Amino acid sequence: MTKYVIHGGKPLYGEIDISGAKNAAVAIIPAALLVDGVCRIENLPQISDVTLLLNILQELGADVRTVNRTTVDVDCSHIRNARVPEELARKIRASYYLIGALLGRFGSAEVPPPGGCDFGGRPIDQHIKGFVAMGANVDVRGGYIHAKASNGRMNGTQIYLDIVSVGATMNIMLAAALADGMTIIENAAKEPHIVDLANFLNSMGAEIMGAGTDVIKIRGVERLTGGTYSIIPDQIEAGTYMTAVAATGGEVLIKNVIPKHLECITAKLLEMGVDVEERDDAVLVRRTGKLTRTNVKTLPYPGFPTDMQPQIAAVLCLAEGTSVITEGVWDNRYRYVDEFRRMGAQIQVDGKIAVIEGVEKFTGARIQACDLRAGAAMVIAGLAAQGTTEIGHIHHIERGYEDIVRKLSGVGADIRVVVTPDEDKQAQVG
Numbered sequence: 001m002t003k004y005v006i007h008g009g010k011p012l013y014g015e016i017d018i019s020g021a022k023n024a025a026v027a028i029i030p031a032a033l034l035v036d037g038v039c040r041i042e043n044l045p046q047i048s049d050v051t052l053l054l055n056i057l058q059e060l061g062a063d064v065r066t067v068n069r070t071t072v073d074v075d076c077s078h079i080r081n082a083r084v085p086e087e088l089a090r091k092i093r094a095s096y097y098l099i100g101a102l103l104g105r106f107g108s109a110e111v112p113p114p115g116g117c118d119f120g121g122r123p124i125d126q127h128i129k130g131f132v133a134m135g136a137n138v139d140v141r142g143g144y145i146h147a148k149a150s151n152g153r154m155n156g157t158q159i160y161l162d163i164v165s166v167g168a169t170m171n172i173m174l175a176a177a178l179a180d181g182m183t184i185i186e187n188a189a190k191e192p193h194i195v196d197l198a199n200f201l202n203s204m205g206a207e208i209m210g211a212g213t214d215v216i217k218i219r220g221v222e223r224l225t226g227g228t229y230s231i232i233p234d235q236i237e238a239g240t241y242m243t244a245v246a247a248t249g250g251e252v253l254i255k256n257v258i259p260k261h262l263e264c265i266t267a268k269l270l271e272m273g274v275d276v277e278e279r280d281d282a283v284l285v286r287r288t289g290k291l292t293r294t295n296v297k298t299l300p301y302p303g304f305p306t307d308m309q310p311q312i313a314a315v316l317c318l319a320e321g322t323s324v325i326t327e328g329v330w331d332n333r334y335r336y337v338d339e340f341r342r343m344g345a346q347i348q349v350d351g352k353i354a355v356i357e358g359v360e361k362f363t364g365a366r367i368q369a370c371d372l373r374a375g376a377a378m379v380i381a382g383l384a385a386q387g388t389t390e391i392g393h394i395h396h397i398e399r400g401y402e403d404i405v406r407k408l409s410g411v412g413a414d415i416r417v418v419v420t421p422d423e424d425k426q427a428q429v430g
């Protein structure tokens with residue numbers, strides 16, 4: 001078993017470099033399937049979700065070459081296979097982007113249902129509604145989603161999303177880039193990674209307009225050709241380190257960010273008494289005094305991101321007074337609360353609402369990451385805690401955070417990776 005061991009209670013000082021955005025990378029890698037020629041993708045984060053998707057492309061027949069630590073060349077020109085291997089795809093949520101990309105490229109796709117973090121139900125009905133409107137038949141049999149364009153190529157059409165969905169918006173963009181005619185997505189999501197996917201596709205020859213607004217128009221083209229593209233910095237990774245400094249105190253310059261993407265997080269930290277100074281491509285976060293309570297409601301962009309909800313909860317646990325969080329995106333994103341309680345937090349959850357009574361401090365405990373962002377929040381709690389915190393199931397965290405231990409150690413955190421014999425296995429054997 002591999003775990004993080006954190007000796008908490010140390011304020012953080014120094015600089016942290018932010019990596020490329022996970023949720024952009026996991027759509028842009030499948031998007032390479034649409035391109036005839038070599039795509040050079042730069043600023044890729046080194047995380048397990050990226051490795052998995054690149055492996056899936058290789059298994060489909062793509063030529064994937066590592067150029068340097070953060071850059072790969074991907075050439076999907078010779079792929080003839082639209083059936084995605086089950087074992088790899090089930091490990092990752094973003095494997096659903098392979099449906100849109102393969103439909104766009106071949107007019108057919110066979111993809112296992114996606115995996116990923118468990119927040120209650122995670123339907124993909126809006127993705128399917130879009131594919132069907134574009135002329136595909138979609139059904140699930142033999143453990144696979146089978147999608148096939150009835151006339152061999154997707155047709156442009158108008159699609160109104162019933163729910164603002166990041167995944168459905170990007171998946172329909174992928175299916176539409178090479179479609180016959182114009183696709184219009186109404187009530188589209190506006191996250192920075194949606195704009196990044198549009199910019200990637202446009203740089204390869206697509207015609208996508210309006211990404212970042214709630215109406216996106218995609219004029220299908222005959223062909224996309226190779227090029228070079230650099231992924232935007234990760235909004236959520238940056239926000240995670242901003243909240244870490246808020247929880248521990250100290251002063252950290254968080255570099256290689258787009259401050260505009262962080263405004264929703266910055267605004268909340270300012271309300272809580274944390275100083276945040278915007279620079280051109282960095283934010284300086286400083287906390288010296290006490291934290292003030294506040295309320296947070298998660299919403300699609302530009303609202304406060306659901307992917308920052310557990311991390312801001314860790315900070316609110318240490319703020320004076322009562323704070324209320326309303327989760328506005330997922331049905332069940334409070335699975336981390338029991339672990340926080342082991343560390344002394346006082347949180348009551350009722351459905352989508354969490355009421356947090358601030359406490360003086362967290363105390364170190366043995367806890368387990370239950371999903372990616374919850375795991376990051378547990379790291380934050382451990383950094384701020386008095387005593388030692390051991391966090392198990394860290395594979396969840398490593399799905400989405402490049403070098404988290406090195407980055408935090410670099411600003412003074414006492415955090416180590418410790419490998420111990422697998423206690424569960426030993427118990428079974430015994």
Ligand code: EPZ
Pocket residue numbers: 022023026093094117121122123124125126127128163164165166167168189306307329330331372373400
């Ligand atoms: C993306 O998930 C992200 N994942 C999630 O980040 C993030 O929490 C989420 O967007 C919201 O920002 C990736 O990009 C890989 P949605 P996605 O479709 O696309 C409902 C992380 O921590 N819905 O925007 O799956 C759905 O149940 C991950 O990095 C439908 O009802 O999210 C949810 O309530 C975790 N039908 C809401 O919409 C659908 O067809 C938003 O989901 C699709 C979604």
